[in-house]
Amino acid sequence: MSISTNITLEERETIRSSEFEPKFAEEVKKHPGGEKLSQCFQCGACAGSCPVGKITGSYNPRHILRMVMLGLRREVLSSDSIWLCALCYTCQERCSQGVEIADIMLALRNIAVSEGYAPKALVEQAISLIENGRLAAIVGSTDRLRSKLGLPKISTSSKDIIKKIVVTTGFDKLIEKMRGN
Ligand code: SF4
Ligand code: SF4
Known part of the structure; x- marks a missing residue:
């Protein structure tokens, strides 16, 4: 399967309701580290502290979590953004909500690979x-x-x-x- 390039919510003018897969967040929450996904209140501290985001500008962990919660399953799994995380855990240390962001990226990669998406x-x-x-x-x-x-x-x-x-x-x-x- 082909991998998309750095998709972010800002680049989308419209999101069709047919694209939403509401059970996606629940699916991610079943993976180790995904349990606290719903506690994310989109403060952006993760994105602000992410060294990869500072370099690429197109990588934003907050956006990815938002897309997961919205249920944009195919778009997240086929994006190369989930493969850019360096797993440094800086965001995870800073998240006041205890969201295990790096572990969620790993969960997303595991789901992506099981469905045939990988760079x-x-x-x-x-x-x-x-x-x-x-x-x-x-x-x-x-x-x-x-x-x-x-x-x-x-x-x-x-x-x-x-x-x-x-x-x-x-x-x-x-x-x-x-x-x-
Ligand atoms: S720091 Fe935590 S609560 Fe804030 S946007 Fe990132 S994951 Fe969500
Ligand atoms: S673990 Fe990934 S998302 Fe979090 S700060 Fe490091 S590179 Fe960015």
């Missing part, structure tokens, strides 16, 4: 992890450089263990599904 770069990294036991494949030039520097070859001993984990957890099937999209 292409992440899917490629996951494929490399499954196939090579590493996020980035070891290429010949890496080995040659290491040898030149007197370093040992990179061990591939963890490859089988990682493969076992991805098969046991079903992660390989999930990635295969997204690979086909």
